[in-house]
Amino acid sequence: MKNARGTYLDEHSVSSWLLTTDHKRIGILYLISIVVYFGVAAVAAALMRINLLTPQGGLVLPATYNKLFTLHGVLMVWFFLIPSIPAVLGNFVIPMMIGARDVAFPKLNLLSWYLFNLGGACALYAVVWGGVDTGWTFYTPYSTTYANGHVVTMIMGVFIAGFGSILTGLNFLITIHKMRAPGMTWFRLPLFIWSLYSTSVILVLATPVLAITLLAIAVERLWGVGIFDPNLGGDPVLFQHMFWFYSHPAVYIMILPGMGVVSEVIPCFSRKRIFGYHFVAFSSLAIAVVGFFVWGHHMFVSSESIYAAMVFSILSFIVAVPSAIKVFNWTATLYKGSVSYDTPMLYAFGFIGLFTIGGLTGLFLAAIAVDVHLHDTYFIVAHFHYIMVGGMVLSFMGGLHYWWPKISGRMYPEAMGRIAAIVTFIGFNLTFFPQFLLGYLGQPRRYHAYPPEFQVFHVLSTAGATILGVGYLLPLLYFLWSIKYGARAPANPWNATGLEWQTASPPPSENFEQIPIVTAEPYDYHPEAEEEPQPEPQHA
Amino acid sequence: MSNTVVPTKTYLAIFVALMALLAITVGVAYVDLGGLNLAVAMGIAIAKAALIVSFFMHLRYGRKLTWVFAGAGFFWLAIMLVLTMGDYATRS
Amino acid sequence: MLEQTPAHAHQFETLEQQREADTLGMWTFLATEVLFFGGLIMCYTFARFSYPQAFEAASHRLYVAYGGPNTAILLCSSFTMALAVRAAQLGGRKATTALLAVTALFGAGFLVVKGFEYHTDYVEELVPRFRFHWEGPDAAHAELFFWLYFVLTGLHALHVTIGIVILTIVAILSWRGKITAEKYVTTEIVGLYWHFVDIVWVFLFPLLYLIGHR
Numbered sequence: 001m002k003n004a005r006g007t008y009l010d011e012h013s014v015s016s017w018l019l020t021t022d023h024k025r026i027g028i029l030y031l032i033s034i035v036v037y038f039g040v041a042a043v044a045a046a047l048m049r050i051n052l053l054t055p056q057g058g059l060v061l062p063a064t065y066n067k068l069f070t071l072h073g074v075l076m077v078w079f080f081l082i083p084s085i086p087a088v089l090g091n092f093v094i095p096m097m098i099g100a101r102d103v104a105f106p107k108l109n110l111l112s113w114y115l116f117n118l119g120g121a122c123a124l125y126a127v128v129w130g131g132v133d134t135g136w137t138f139y140t141p142y143s144t145t146y147a148n149g150h151v152v153t154m155i156m157g158v159f160i161a162g163f164g165s166i167l168t169g170l171n172f173l174i175t176i177h178k179m180r181a182p183g184m185t186w187f188r189l190p191l192f193i194w195s196l197y198s199t200s201v202i203l204v205l206a207t208p209v210l211a212i213t214l215l216a217i218a219v220e221r222l223w224g225v226g227i228f229d230p231n232l233g234g235d236p237v238l239f240q241h242m243f244w245f246y247s248h249p250a251v252y253i254m255i256l257p258g259m260g261v262v263s264e265v266i267p268c269f270s271r272k273r274i275f276g277y278h279f280v281a282f283s284s285l286a287i288a289v290v291g292f293f294v295w296g297h298h299m300f301v302s303s304e305s306i307y308a309a310m311v312f313s314i315l316s317f318i319v320a321v322p323s324a325i326k327v328f329n330w331t332a333t334l335y336k337g338s339v340s341y342d343t344p345m346l347y348a349f350g351f352i353g354l355f356t357i358g359g360l361t362g363l364f365l366a367a368i369a370v371d372v373h374l375h376d377t378y379f380i381v382a383h384f385h386y387i388m389v390g391g392m393v394l395s396f397m398g399g400l401h402y403w404w405p406k407i408s409g410r411m412y413p414e415a416m417g418r419i420a421a422i423v424t425f426i427g428f429n430l431t432f433f434p435q436f437l438l439g440y441l442g443q444p445r446r447y448h449a450y451p452p453e454f455q456v457f458h459v460l461s462t463a464g465a466t467i468l469g470v471g472y473l474l475p476l477l478y479f480l481w482s483i484k485y486g487a488r489a490p491a492n493p494w495n496a497t498g499l500e501w502q503t504a505s506p507p508p509s510e511n512f513e514q515i516p517i518v519t520a521e522p523y524d525y526h527p528e529a530e531e532e533p534q535p536e537p538q539h540a
Numbered sequence: 541m542s543n544t545v546v547p548t549k550t551y552l553a554i555f556v557a558l559m560a561l562l563a564i565t566v567g568v569a570y571v572d573l574g575g576l577n578l579a580v581a582m583g584i585a586i587a588k589a590a591l592i593v594s595f596f597m598h599l600r601y602g603r604k605l606t607w608v609f610a611g612a613g614f615f616w617l618a619i620m621l622v623l624t625m626g627d628y629a630t631r632s
Numbered sequence: 633m634l635e636q637t638p639a640h641a642h643q644f645e646t647l648e649q650q651r652e653a654d655t656l657g658m659w660t661f662l663a664t665e666v667l668f669f670g671g672l673i674m675c676y677t678f679a680r681f682s683y684p685q686a687f688e689a690a691s692h693r694l695y696v697a698y699g700g701p702n703t704a705i706l707l708c709s710s711f712t713m714a715l716a717v718r719a720a721q722l723g724g725r726k727a728t729t730a731l732l733a734v735t736a737l738f739g740a741g742f743l744v745v746k747g748f749e750y751h752t753d754y755v756e757e758l759v760p761r762f763r764f765h766w767e768g769p770d771a772a773h774a775e776l777f778f779w780l781y782f783v784l785t786g787l788h789a790l791h792v793t794i795g796i797v798i799l800t801i802v803a804i805l806s807w808r809g810k811i812t813a814e815k816y817v818t819t820e821i822v823g824l825y826w827h828f829v830d831i832v833w834v835f836l837f838p839l840l841y842l843i844g845h846r
Contacts, residue, residue: 095643102643104653170660177605178653179643205616208664212671216783225761225779227675232760232776238678241624242671292619296627308627515645543651543816545721546714555711562707566700569842577845581838589831596714597827598820602655609659613666620667620674628678 021106027092065448066133073136085257099181119161169203183518195260210246258395270337283322343417347398354390379439405489424471430464686773691843709738723813
């Protein structure tokens with residue numbers, strides 16, 4: 001693994017990992033953590049899907065089923081999806097992409113990882129000691145008054161982890177503002193940076209509202225009175241306003257980084273400059289801002305006023321526009337490009353198709369009259385899984401494959417990569433497409449049992465989930481394999497543009513021998529030329 | 541962020557202004573202005589906050605970017621307040 | 633790794649860059665705090681809008697004799713904090729240390745007054761659920777006011793306490809000569825935090841103590 005100057009992976013001691021302030025190592029620490037939480041949440045999903053094979057359920061008690069979907073939601077949302085691209089790929093790549101030696105506040109970066117895992121430990125403790133059955137959305141008054149599980153412990157877990165994500169967002173914002181290399185103007189930044197910048201805006205502004213809302217639940221539970229308590233004249237629906245004020249922008253925290261990955265992968269594997277760079281950059285900001293105006297679309301049936309509902313509905317249609325602009329730009333980038341089907345590109349294709357379906361079904365739900373029928377059905381479940389798994393997880397996989405040579409200094413086996421991507425795509429669609437039909441036909445979500453006429457859809461879905469599981473397992477295995485046996489990666493295996501490819505794979509601790517001076521525009525690809533003009537090469 | 545050293549006199553003047561505003565806000569609270577009591581109280585609070593932010597927190601001497609960061613929190617809070625109260629205010 | 637001056641951290645190229653990053657970082661943190669307290673302000677806005685008379689009646693049970701002086705104490709502390717930053721910029725070790733210490737003492741004074749006030753609230757049976765007694769209509773809504781009062785002022789007091797701890801630490805660092813004119817930014821960012829805590833109280837005071845008219 002060593003080259004003449006050494007890499008960031010050289011030190012092997014436990015303390016060199018647990019006390020590191022190197023953004024690259026912190027990215028790897030996060031990677032290990034989120035894989036663990038993903039595993040636990042995936043087991044919960046497996047148990048649910050097996051339980052749903054028969055109409056009367058029966059694998060687990062109904063109360064246990066409720067704890068499983070709560071666990072699945074809490075871990076997947078806060079302990080896998082939200083940190084995934086930002087804390088793993090963002091931490092690793094952002095400083096290199098902008099030509100910096102590290103993030104602005106490396107110690108806060110390490111602190112964020114510890115807070116993240118302290119929160120995770122609380123959440124897992126709550127699970128092991130009896131679980132929580134409120135759903136990841138913690139709706140009042142159930143969560144404040146009637147639930148018997150370890151609600152406060154679970155909430156504390158999310159609360160503490162939330163501070164970790166605030167610190168990550170804060171770090172990225174300051175890093176991107178203040179630590180760009182000379183010549184790296186805003187419009188020379190890769191679009192991954194624009195996406196993560198927009199994500200960081202949301203992380204910083206939305207997460208504190210979640211924190212105080214959860215704190216209010218905990219206080220009400222412990223004290224016996226609170227603002228959501230109707231006995232005092234409080235309003236349980238106020239919780240929903242405050243919760244969704246965070247949680248809707250949170251879904252953009254989850255998807256914007258994925259879009260950023262796609263914006264890197266598509267130009268590279270079409271050997272073509274991205275179409276409409278400025279449109280994509282500003283769309284990221286627009287999604288971050290307008291995403292704060294739409295939360296009421298989760299509350300159409302919660303006794304929200306019809307006028308407020310109409311405002312939220314229109315705004316929800318509007319927020320789809322910047323996402324659509326991005327899809328058009330990616331597609332236009334492919335046109336007349338020299339497209340190759342490497343694994344990252346396969347995942348990017350999957351993203352575009354599945355995210356589009358997920359996003360369009362979101363528009364169905366933005367129409368109030370339609371939502372009244374589809375709210376709290378499997379249609380919603382399918383909608384968000386198309387975006388979160390079909391979009392977000394696929395893009396995370398794509399990004400992980402794309403930057404794996406840089407992170408590990410090794411190539412993953414390309415044939416296995418393509419097989420896994422295709423298996424994931426097939427498994428995903430088989431799992432979740434039947435759920436659109438289920439929801440449309442009236443099956444509510446969060447039910448452990450159902451009428452017999454729905455069984456065929458559930459069986460298909462569970463079969464799909466098994467295949468999807470294989471699709472997830474394969475990369476875990478071959479990435480681990482590649483660390484020891486994979487082909488050694490050159491500095492720039494994909495011939496990509498971007499400063500991170502100008503330094504060795506894996507990079508030295510300080511990223512660059514000298515801070516580069518940027519003169520090239522981003523995505524300086526030419527499909528006709530054999531070799532792309534590179535920025536001033538640095539000593540690797 | 542320029543390294544401006546603000547004169548003690550300026551700080552003192554701001555401090556005196558803040559204490560005066562405090563006296564006014566307390567005094568006005570003992571006068572019945574109906575709905576205006578809230579407006580006056582909030583107006584004075586905003587004025588005090590503006591003085592503290594501009595002079596004590598040096599925003600006046602800082603970059604435009606810092607102003608954006610300083611204002612973002614309040615702007616986003618306004619979004620939450622306006623849209624949520626928009627729901628409560630329009631329920632029948 | 634060669635650095636231009638040893639004064640700045642390794643990830644930065646210049647001390648000026650580090651200063652700007654530190655300051656902007658603290659402003660970002662303060663934005664998160666605005667939204668953190670803001671969530672409670674959201675709760676307050678909903679409740680006051682819904683129950684204006686009950687809130688006015690409840691507010692009048694709080695003593696301006698506690699709240700007013702406490703506001704003055706925090707304003708004084710902001711003044712001394714600003715002077716402390718100025719002293720640090722000018723490299724005056726003793727002045728900086730003294731002003732930081734005085735600021736912390738003002739903060740402690742605020743907490744002492746708050747402590748007496750909470751005791752009074754307890755004696756007068758204004759603590760929701762534990763010791764609450766309300767004559768007159770709208771007892772439930774008055775109790776809601778006091779829930780907000782205790783959570784808002786409690787959260788604020790927690791922030792004051794954290795500020796006092798940080799001020800004490802920085803005062804000790806200053807006494808030991810660690811806060812040079814080059815490193816004054818440490819006091820600047822502590823100052824930003826402290827002024828923010830003051831601003832929160834500047835809003836809480838009229839919102840809690842001065843509803844309607846007395």
